[in-house]
Amino acid sequence: MEFDYDVAVIGAGSAGMSAYRMAKKEGKKACLIENREYGTKCASYGCMPSKLLIAAAENAHNIQKSSQFGIDVENVKINRSAVMRRVRRERERFVNFVKDDISSFPKDEIKLGTYHFIDDNTLYNEHHDEKLTAKTFVIATGTNPFVLPILKPLLETDLIFDTRRFFDYHLLPKSIAIIGSGVIGLEIGQALTRLGVRTVIIGVRNNISGLKDPIVLERANHIFKEELKIYNNAEITGVEIVQEEFDDWHKDKEVAVSWSENGQQFDERFECVLTATGTRPNVNGLELQNTSLQLENGIPVSDRNSLECLRNDENACNIFIAGDITQDREILHEAILEGQHAGLNASNFLKVVDRKIRTSFSVTFTDPQVMTVGKRYVDLKDGEYAIGTVDYTNQGRSRIMLKNKGLLHMYFSASGSRMLIGAEMCGPDAEYFGAWFATFINRAMTVDDILEEPFYHPTIFESVRTACRDAKKSLDILEKI
Amino acid sequence: MEFDYDVAVIGAGSAGMSAYRMAKKEGKKACLIENREYGTKCASYGCMPSKLLIAAAENAHNIQKSSQFGIDVENVKINRSAVMRRVRRERERFVNFVKDDISSFPKDEIKLGTYHFIDDNTLYNEHHDEKLTAKTFVIATGTNPFVLPILKPLLETDLIFDTRRFFDYHLLPKSIAIIGSGVIGLEIGQALTRLGVRTVIIGVRNNISGLKDPIVLERANHIFKEELKIYNNAEITGVEIVQEEFDDWHKDKEVAVSWSENGQQFDERFECVLTATGTRPNVNGLELQNTSLQLENGIPVSDRNSLECLRNDENACNIFIAGDITQDREILHEAILEGQHAGLNASNFLKVVDRKIRTSFSVTFTDPQVMTVGKRYVDLKDGEYAIGTVDYTNQGRSRIMLKNKGLLHMYFSASGSRMLIGAEMCGPDAEYFGAWFATFINRAMTVDDILEEPFYHPTIFESVRTACRDAKKSLDILEKI
Incomplete structure (x- = not known):
């Protein structure tokens, strides 16, 4: 059977664009379908505009601290329109990068409109009365905000x-x-x-x-x-x-x-x-009931490693899924990695491979920042871990910068390996800790290995040495028992 | 022969205090000699007070950026006395930590005064007409500023x-x-x-x-x-x-x-x-010519790995050296590590061991920061390395925060290993890059390994992926030749 496309990607967000690009890289005939405005969540209303707002807020907050440093300021006025003007101007720039990307794709491969499944290999667009067939699909339609019933x-x-x-x-x-x-x-x-x-x-x-x-x-x-x-x-x-x-x-x-x-x-x-009460997978208008997909509350069930959807029967499934719709780590770098992997598997169907899942890592860009990396506290088993703690209230450099608020917990395996397995933190510049810790975890580094790193003085990273020394004590005691 | 002390440490700075502590930990009878005021360079006039001044300056500078974020401010006044008041108050706190440490040492082991060598095992203090003998010594007398002759x-x-x-x-x-x-x-x-x-x-x-x-x-x-x-x-x-x-x-x-x-x-x-034109080793008043030490322009010659001084003859030397006086990486964490190692070797003399030298790492806390880690550019050999570059002018997060100034060069070995070997950077938050890169270098990570790390979005660390992709291209080409 001849199909219009090898790979049809539904959703031109970060995951979908990555899947489409990967299919092209694999030499496939691919198309990218979008039913809303172009522009990723990240650029339009996610990562980027929120960081722009936060940057303005941080500036305003620093002025509140000025007198503590010996600097006097009068008549601080937040210009409500100027703040949003910069946010919107810079956001437009980011969104335009996305639009430029999409314009650079061949025109006949970009489909704007609502397409729904009529069978496992066919999409249909009512508006144009157009059928579109493909050997494989990647569903990357993202999420919709969940809204409380009362609202x-x-x-x-x-x-x-x-x-x-x-x-x-x-x-x-x-x-x-x-x-x-x-x-x-x-x-x-x-x-x-x-x-x-x-x-x-x-x-x-x-x-x-x-x-x-x-x-x-x-x-x-x-x-x-x-x-x-x-x-x-x-x-x-x-x-x-x-x-x-x-x-x-x-x-x-x-x-x-x-x-x-x-x-x-x-x-x-x-x-x-x-x-802002979370999200739900967006399957609006896909009419997935017309496919062989196994659905739970209307949402496709999929394999986390291959990103292949599961079918109601035992056959291999030609439909893949990627990005926020999986509700597995709704963060940009994961969406892109998932998109790439789903695009790869969709391109080489039936040859489906598992991906290497990266160390989990999440940041909230508040002040202080909130960060989690690796194993979560709830997944730790009693007696199998030791915690290293550091309090930022009097941490040298943090205090110098008046950023001395927060707490870090590093989790180490107590079952002989002494490896870092995860951390939770609410503290200054936590985003940097998350990246460093992910490397420690990926490299299977023990508390003793980490203590061998150069800790520059005076840095906030020095606090990691404090936490490691604390954990080392506990580990040494646990091992003597 | 009976000595007053097993180990005499000259200089109660960061290196000397570490050497003294290590000697005590090794169960030795030790003393700590200081001829100036107590308080390390770091706390009194180095790392800490400079960072305090920088924190105030950064606050003032952020106010200059306020209007770009949409925030209006009037009558910004730097209170010349209030700025220094905070710097001095916090500095006093840091210096007091050092003084508290010294007060916690046994009184008969702390010697305040100028002692000079009269032979390889004897110091003499003229003021008290006191002789002090020790089996081994650690010289940790730091440096004096070098001043231009014209000044x-x-x-x-x-x-x-x-x-x-x-x-x-x-x-x-x-x-x-x-x-x-x-x-x-x-x-x-x-x-x-x-x-x-x-x-x-x-x-x-x-x-x-x-x-x-x-x-x-x-x-x-x-x-x-x-x-x-x-x-x-x-x-x-x-x-x-x-x-x-x-x-x-x-x-x-x-x-x-x-x-x-x-x-x-x-x-x-x-x-x-x-x-601020650099420093010279401080050997003032030590009268090292009365020892068997090999001197160059009056400065002891020493072995970088064992921190043992060299003698004019072939005998083992009972005098060790540590800290800034070695002029080998004049930074606090290195001074402490050197102090510990010299203290260890002095305690266990004649059993002298080599230390593991950590990855070189240096930060200048300007804005943007300046950072070097690992091999320096001047030590790279033509054709044996590839550079990965990233420019911060339009780097996403940096631009959002109006910190988008700078350039990073990462150096990778092109002789097959593809490992990161060093980096130089002038860019935002470079201190964090240095620590992360030191881990990459210590773990012998290749450009491909680094690209497997999770790069959170939107962070300044994402720029490392950009630099790595850039280097990967060059490495791939070089390997095809």
Whole structure:
């Protein structure tokens, strides 16, 4: 049977573009399908614009510290439109890089429109009444934000939105309620607070960016609650649009949010509400029920190593999956790696190979940053690990820079190997620790190996030596028992 | 023969204290001799106070960037006394840690005073007419600043000084000439410039913090000369104290400095002059000519691996050396490691062992930072290496944070191994790159290994992937030839 394409990639985000590129590199006839605007999540409303907002917020925050360094400043004014102007201008630049990439692909291989499966090898676009057949597919359609049921009816107003719309605004809001205390809620919540926006963050289960280690989590809760209004053990009990006469002619509506926490009831009005309560796989309009794919709640079940979807029967599956839709580490570098691998396997179908899964690594770009790498605390088994701790309150260089807040826990295997297996941290410049630790883990380095590294003075990295010495003591004792 | 001590350590700085501690740990009777004030160079006038000054300067500099982020600020005033107050207060804290350490040592093992050798096993203190004998010695007397002959006659005035006195001042100067464009000159020069001090840096041989790679050096020169007044291919032609009537009642003297660069002559007056033109080993008053030590210009010749001094005869030498006095990597973590090793060998004399020399690593805490790690450019042999380059001008995260200045060169072995062997960098957060690269080098990682690391997005560390891909291309081509 002849197909229009060897590989059809659905979704022109970071994963999809990587899959498409890989298929081309493998010499295949490929196409890339997108049903929304071009521009990856990363560039449009993810990594990049959030970091731009954070950079402005960090600048504002540093001015708050100036007097401690002996510098006097007057009349600090956050220009609500100028802040968003830089964010939007630089974001446009990043989005244009993506668009330029897509324009560089052959025109007949780029399909804009909604295509749905009619069988395992055929997509159909109603608008153009067009059929498209391919030997293999890569589904890389990303995610949609999950929205609390209580907020859903109000989503179509201008006042309640997710990050996809937040960065379109030309003006920082004057006040905002952020629903969710995960990575996004915390990053944006802290940035807006520092930019003078009256901000409340409302979350559940004491969540702080997904930290699992109870001691690190406790410290993170303490640090962030000192600065931010966070209610992260809360339940939203009511959300209502209220219309009133305001001085401010261009805005006559507000959102009244009610929530409860630990038996207390809170009510506050905000200019808007940002919902950041996680995501769900986006399978909208794919009509996957027309394929042989094994589905769970409508979502394809797939093999983590090969990124091949599973079928209802025992046959090899010609449909692969990559990127955030897998909900396995929703971060850009993983999306790209998954896209490449799914593209490779789709190109060489039936020859399907497993990928090497990289050390897990996650960063929240708050201040202090939150970082997890390697094995998570919840996966550690009692008696099989030792913890090395360092507290940043009086860590030399951190204190010099007035960045002396946080705690690091490094986990070492206590079953003889003494290797670093993971870490959780809420502390200064944690993103750099994550990368360094990933190398330690990848290279199977022991606490003794790490102590042989050169620790430059005075650096924040010196704290790793402190944590390692601490862990070494515990390991030495455990080994004597 | 009975000695008063097993090990006598001369110099209570970072190296000496480490040597003393190691001797105690080895169960030896040891003493620690100091002839100046207690307090290490690091805490008193080195690493720590300079970083404190830099932290204030960075804060001031960030305010200069505020408008680019959309933040308006008025009346920024550097409080010349408040800046120095924090520097001095925190410095005192660091110095007190050192003093506390020394107070915790047994009193009869701490000797304050000038002792000189009268033979290979005996020191003599004239003031107390006291002899002190020991089986072995560790010389850890550090360095003295090297001062240009033209400045020497003026050193005793209050207007010309080195870093040992700079941090004693209660007020930032209004203007300063800094002689030397090495690590210290550049760090202090940039910090003072950013703190509103009229600053001129005068150096030789186009030196920028000892960078050797001509391309990285050129970029560094460009970056720093954009911001700072640097004349680093200059010669000082005159220095004179001038006395005049000034409005400012409390200061009636200035220093007139003249220098020439590329045929041009410059003259400028400054409130003071800081000399930062390197150091020389401090052997003052040790009277080493009374020992059997092999001397070169009065300085002991020693073995880099064992830190044992060499003798004029073929006998084993009971005198060891450690710390900055060796002029081999004058940085704190190396001083401590050397102190420990010399202390170990002195304790177990005649059983002398070699140390493992760590990967060389040096950081200048300017903005952008300057970093070198592993093999230096000058040690690379034509055709045996490939360079991976990354330019920070448009590097994503750096640009977001307005820290997008700099250049990185990574050196890989082209003789088959593809291993990272060294790097030079002038760029954002370079201190973190140095530590990561040292691990790559220590673990003998190839360009391909490094590309397997997780590169989190968006980070400045992502630039390492860019540099590695660049190097990989060159290596692949070189291997095909």
